[in-house]
Amino acid sequence: MGENQIIVNAYAKLNLSIDVLGKRSDGYHQVSMLMQSISLHDEVSIYPSNGLTVECNNAAVPSGPDNLAYKAAELLKRETNYEGGARIVINKNIPVAAGLAGGSSDAAAVMLALNNLWGLRLTIGRLGHLAGRLGSDIPFCLLGGTCLATERGERLTLLPPAPHFWLVLAKPDFGVPTAQVYDNFDPQKVQKRPNNRVAVKAIEAGDRELLLQGMENVLESSTFRLYPQVEEIKELMYRYGVEKAMMCGSGPTVFGIARGKSHASEIVRRLQERNGIFVQVAETI
Numbered sequence: 001m002g003e004n005q006i007i008v009n010a011y012a013k014l015n016l017s018i019d020v021l022g023k024r025s026d027g028y029h030q031v032s033m034l035m036q037s038i039s040l041h042d043e044v045s046i047y048p049s050n051g052l053t054v055e056c057n058n059a060a061v062p063s064g065p066d067n068l069a070y071k072a073a074e075l076l077k078r079e080t081n082y083e084g085g086a087r088i089v090i091n092k093n094i095p096v097a098a099g100l101a102g103g104s105s106d107a108a109a110v111m112l113a114l115n116n117l118w119g120l121r122l123t124i125g126r127l128g129h130l131a132g133r134l135g136s137d138i139p140f141c142l143l144g145g146t147c148l149a150t151e152r153g154e155r156l157t158l159l160p161p162a163p164h165f166w167l168v169l170a171k172p173d174f175g176v177p178t179a180q181v182y183d184n185f186d187p188q189k190v191q192k193r194p195n196n197r198v199a200v201k202a203i204e205a206g207d208r209e210l211l212l213q214g215m216e217n218v219l220e221s222s223t224f225r226l227y228p229q230v231e232e233i234k235e236l237m238y239r240y241g242v243e244k245a246m247m248c249g250s251g252p253t254v255f256g257i258a259r260g261k262s263h264a265s266e267i268v269r270r271l272q273e274r275n276g277i278f279v280q281v282a283e284t285i
């Protein structure tokens, strides 16, 4: 390992709940979401270099300037007039366009690492502001843990850690663009809305049962209409006995809350019998 090489983990997120409160004049949606970091992560290695480069071992992810990690580095350079560079290498474990914020998390990890490597001394508040300009989920990825996210999702209130969950993640063999899900969102078609006030109280009180009652994701109504296979995965999770199943973000990944680690492994085994589904055990962190 080179002397100045930095390796950081970029953790995936899921949304314990998503409510959409309306459409804003800038085209984005006003949301109220409970966000949670999970153990699944990419490894981001950063090497000192004169130029700026980004490589990724997953062909579905753009290398170079279209990569969110590149955009994050470029934004830091522009804002601080920093003249140097970095070689960024992403080892992808988080499925792409999955609703797990893999790209956002890589970008956040790069911002934190380069702030150190380049000696920029930007405060977390300043980093958060810059992150929000790149993507609505990136400020949360900087902070991690359990948060309430409002506005576009970039305005955060840090909460105490949510009760621990063993999770099963399951994603069909296609990705879903976030913009398509928001465009297709119709509040009239929502069946169940979350109760975020109750869910926040439950997190503060460490009340697992109450939290499960408050959790819903209104974007399911949109994604399920576009991709019925996603709803089928959710139903399968319930058939296999999860306490709660819900779509991650805009999908198509579904998470199931298992009754323990071995229950999670058993569900993974059963889901693996179906072709073309990415399945993995994870836990909240």
Ligand SMILES: C[C@@](CO)(OP(=O)(O)O)[C@H](O)COP(=O)(O)OP(=O)(O)OC[C@H]1O[C@@H](n2ccc(N)nc2=O)[C@H](O)[C@@H]1O
Binding pocket: 015, 018, 027, 028, 029, 030, 031, 033, 098, 099, 100, 101, 104, 134, 135, 136, 137, 138, 151, 152, 153, 178, 179, 182, 183, 248, 249, 250, 251
């Ligand atoms: C749905 C969520 C839930 O956490 O996550 P993902 O499923 O993408 O992981 C987020 O709201 C996604 O955040 P993020 O993926 O950062 O979105 P952005 O890059 O800012 O925006 C992508 C597109 O989604 C739509 N968008 C996003 C956020 C928001 N509050 N309202 C929107 O309408 C806009 O059409 C925008 O052009």
Ligand SMILES: Nc1ncnc2c1ncn2[C@@H]1O[C@H](COP(=O)(O)OP(=O)(O)O)[C@@H](O)[C@H]1O
Binding pocket: 060, 061, 062, 066, 067, 068, 069, 090, 095, 096, 097, 098, 099, 100, 101, 102, 103, 104, 106, 107, 175, 176, 178, 249, 251
């Ligand atoms: N570092 C990155 N990792 C993953 N995807 C990236 C990255 N940089 C840019 N992208 C692009 O962003 C899109 C959505 O990425 P991702 O963060 O995986 O999904 P989601 O928004 O569903 O959580 C991908 O289709 C990809 O083209």
